[in-house]
Amino acid sequence: MTDKLSLTLRPAMIHENLIIAEEYCKFKDWQQVRDEVIGNNLLQSRTLSTLKTIYGEVSKRLKNLTDNEIALLVESETDVKHIVWLAICRQYPFTYQFAVEVLTEFFDRSRFQLYSEDYDAFLNAKAEWHSNLDSITQKSRYKAQQIMFKMLFECGLTTKNKEILHQHLSPRLKELISQNNIDDLRLFPGEYI
Template sequence: MSGAKYTLSFTTGAALMHESVLVASLYAELQGWPEVRSRVMAENSFQSRTESTLKKLYGEVSRRLKHLTDDQLNLLATGTEAQKKALVWLAICRQYQFIYDFTIEVIVPQYDSARFLLTHEDYDAFFNAKAEWHDNLDSASRQTKAKARQVVFKMLRECGFVGDGNELMHQIFNEQLCQVIGKASGDLRLFLGNG
């Protein structure tokens, strides 16, 4: 996963856990993305106030979930809370190179070296280092940078990577989740204590 352009468009709604599980369940039932979109729009499945918000949220969720296999989507629809969190995180990392790289280059090494507190300074140092090579990060406004950091930390909390005090938390995986993610894919290294 290298060479991709960084985008900060993940600020739409943090992890979107509820919406992701709902869409995965519809996909398991309908077996087609156009059918899922039609159902979500017809029934306002996310209880959005406006159609434009519904379209925006569905677009974000579907872009992420299209990176998952059918087996991963089925487990996202039916699995335990821990399995759902892990699969939403996997989809986020596959959609956003920036978050993938932050996980691999900062979060995992920090956890592996027993430094269990993830700080805003850790994130800012990563962001600033990447901004030297990515003009769109370098030219982002202070407000955009702050919002991106806020959303990344919120996603990390919602997906069980950090606690309320931003302490890194070990992910406990069962064999089913390991098989569905795929030991050979290398994606298990995205999860603390499972790489």
């Protein structure tokens, strides 16, 4: 197992995912998408550096999706949050493992409430195997925890009070995930392989 396991320090950015995915569906070329999004400030950012940062983060996540998954993101309102979560998890192994080892396992054991301590325990367990996690500051740990819980809420996986919600994927999304990697269904509490 690699020693690097990075945390995401950006929220879900669902609106930005949709804008960039729509551009990708038009051009099917990431360089053209970048030129279009940045050249026309499609994300309506105040500064160029913020625009480039957000574009970079969102495009990095979306590149983990198949063309069909990106098309479904644009076409199906009901699948948007699930597909954004899928892209985040594929980009960040730490988030992927948290989804499977905490979210889904808790749900399977009928433990529906998440606490800050659950995140801390998970992070501490991973830090034993990944030295880069062991060396992050308390401030970065706290920020990463806040963003994780915010993403879970934004993507519809938990309530604002951190209660885990049963997920219902559309048949089309289930099919696309199964074609790519059936194990990814474990990212969604209540979905079973």
